[in-house]
Amino acid sequence: MRCWPSCAIRRRRAGAPRRVRPISSRHAVIAFWERPWPHAIGLWWETIMLAELRKELLYGGRALVRDNALSQRLVQRLRRHETLDDYALKTMGDRLLHRSLQAAIAKLPFYAHISPDFAPEEARQVLREMFPIVDKRTLLDHPRALYPNDGLKRPWQVLGKTSGTTGTPLVVIRSLNSVQMEQAFIKRHWSWGGYSEGMPRATLRGDMVAGLERQEPPFWFENRYNRQLLLSSRHLGDQCVGAVIDKLQRYAPAMMQAYPSTAYTLAQQLERRGMSLCVPFLFTASEPLYPHQQELIRERLAGRIMDMYGMAERVAFATQCEYGSMHLNPDYSHVEILDDYGEPTDGYGHIVGTTLHNLAMPLVRYRLSDRTRWRHGHCACGRPFPMIEPVTGKLEDRITGGDGMEVSPSVLTFAFKGVENVRKSQVAQTGPGQWELRLVPDAHFSQADQDKLLHNIRHLVDPTVQVKVVLRGDLPNTEAGKFRWVVNEWQDGRRA
Numbered sequence: 001m002r003c004w005p006s007c008a009i010r011r012r013r014a015g016a017p018r019r020v021r022p023i024s025s026r027h028a029v030i031a032f033w034e035r036p037w038p039h040a041i042g043l044w045w046e047t048i049m050l051a052e053l054r055k056e057l058l059y060g061g062r063a064l065v066r067d068n069a070l071s072q073r074l075v076q077r078l079r080r081h082e083t084l085d086d087y088a089l090k091t092m093g094d095r096l097l098h099r100s101l102q103a104a105i106a107k108l109p110f111y112a113h114i115s116p117d118f119a120p121e122e123a124r125q126v127l128r129e130m131f132p133i134v135d136k137r138t139l140l141d142h143p144r145a146l147y148p149n150d151g152l153k154r155p156w157q158v159l160g161k162t163s164g165t166t167g168t169p170l171v172v173i174r175s176l177n178s179v180q181m182e183q184a185f186i187k188r189h190w191s192w193g194g195y196s197e198g199m200p201r202a203t204l205r206g207d208m209v210a211g212l213e214r215q216e217p218p219f220w221f222e223n224r225y226n227r228q229l230l231l232s233s234r235h236l237g238d239q240c241v242g243a244v245i246d247k248l249q250r251y252a253p254a255m256m257q258a259y260p261s262t263a264y265t266l267a268q269q270l271e272r273r274g275m276s277l278c279v280p281f282l283f284t285a286s287e288p289l290y291p292h293q294q295e296l297i298r299e300r301l302a303g304r305i306m307d308m309y310g311m312a313e314r315v316a317f318a319t320q321c322e323y324g325s326m327h328l329n330p331d332y333s334h335v336e337i338l339d340d341y342g343e344p345t346d347g348y349g350h351i352v353g354t355t356l357h358n359l360a361m362p363l364v365r366y367r368l369s370d371r372t373r374w375r376h377g378h379c380a381c382g383r384p385f386p387m388i389e390p391v392t393g394k395l396e397d398r399i400t401g402g403d404g405m406e407v408s409p410s411v412l413t414f415a416f417k418g419v420e421n422v423r424k425s426q427v428a429q430t431g432p433g434q435w436e437l438r439l440v441p442d443a444h445f446s447q448a449d450q451d452k453l454l455h456n457i458r459h460l461v462d463p464t465v466q467v468k469v470v471l472r473g474d475l476p477n478t479e480a481g482k483f484r485w486v487v488n489e490w491q492d493g494r495r496a
């Protein structure tokens with residue numbers, strides 16, 4: 001296809017007569033290419049067509065894997081867990097934990113010394129006594145011991161990649177079953193907001209659905225495979241947001257998924273215009289949801305906000321119910337809240353989770369940097385799932401891009417897409433439209449990795465911001481022991 005426009009131009013220059021073709025869709029495409037347009041326009045059009053085709057394939061493929069009859073059955077099964085009593089829930093948890101621990105002992109050299117000879121009802125005790133606490137650093141330092149099959153993914157498995165908000169890239173191997181289960185847990189949460197398969201929904205997250213250079217609508221993609229309107233969160237500036245609001249009004253979604261920061265930016269734009277939308281339910285995830293954001297979002301964008309807490313390692317999943325409580329999903333993973341000495345605590349402690357579904361690479365007693373505490377009592381919603389206080393530990397400063405608009409930490413993680421050999425990173429705002437990207441490289445870090453990062457920022461995050469890359473030996477934590485991935489060091493900058 002790539003040579004068609006130039007071939008046509010060469011023929012025309014050689015004086016070849018224009019051929020008359022019958023009108024059919026195939027011939028219409030060929031006739032289109034044979035127009036005497038400059039080569040660059042042909043290539044530009046070809047790029048757009050390929051991007052559209054890529055989106056069709058991507059979202060069509062996702063719908064095929066995630067939204068099939070099996071996934072609907074899984075959601076129904078998970079919904080039945082909401083009516084189990086405490087004993088039945090514990091028995092099911094024991095059985096699933098036993099299965100995960102057996103898989104870990106069988107597949108991961110790190111646990112090969114542990115005897116698999118224990119019953120499901122002993123699983124919690126064996127977990128506490130025999131399995132050490134691990135974290136991201138342990139995984140990065142002992143890949144041969146903590147990754148199955150010497151770290152090589154089998155053809156039927158899926159690689160999950162993340163830089164996370166700690167700025168250190170991590171790869172996990174996932175089973176296909178765990179990918180389907182993940183989607184079923186998310187859909188169970190959506191069902192708490194009255195959403196069921198087939199209703200229209202809008203998404204305002206990090207999906208690249210319109211190039212950053214695009215200045216004319218559409219700033220969205222309509223995923224026809226499961227009635228999803230994907231909006232570009234990079235087009236919420238003054239010039240483009242009017243079209244986005246107009247599209248949302250016409251689409252009238254039954255619910256919307258967003259990052260707290262992208263929903264907040266849209267709510268701010270609605271406020272500036274004296275407008276409101278009334279999306280019935282807004283499902284937020286991936287970032288902390290601040291009270292000032294909730295207030296404006298409720299006022300301008302959505303009647304009810306239901307937050308969700310999860311992470312790429314998939315060792316804990318909490319979902320906010322209609323009554324505002326954050327419920328840990330005990331059928332998703334086994335969660336402990338442990339103090340700095342690794343002991344269970346009733347106060348604030350680290351979230352330490354064990355997968356119940358990803359048997360391809362079972363993460364066992366995986367400690368997250370996030371902290372919370374148990375909330376006792378029963379929720380008015382009647383679900384038997386335990387409750388936690390809002391999760392803290394993901395606090396970052398706010399930073400702005402070249403146009404002065406806030407850039408969400410979740411969008412920033414796109415800078416690290418496909419980038420390897422970075423042990424730790426930090427993004428600092430050092431002036432208006434100026435960022436410093438601080439990296440702790442490993443021994444294999446090269447110019448190609450740095451070029452990839454800058455390319456990602458220009459194409460996936462912000463094309464106008466000026467970025468300086470600085471290599472460091474280490475990036476220290478704050479005095480409180482927390483690592484701030486995003487920092488604003490510009491004295492006029494706004495802080496969270």
Ligand SMILES: [Zn+2]
Pocket residue numbers: 321322323324325327379380381382383
């Ligand atoms: Zn509840």
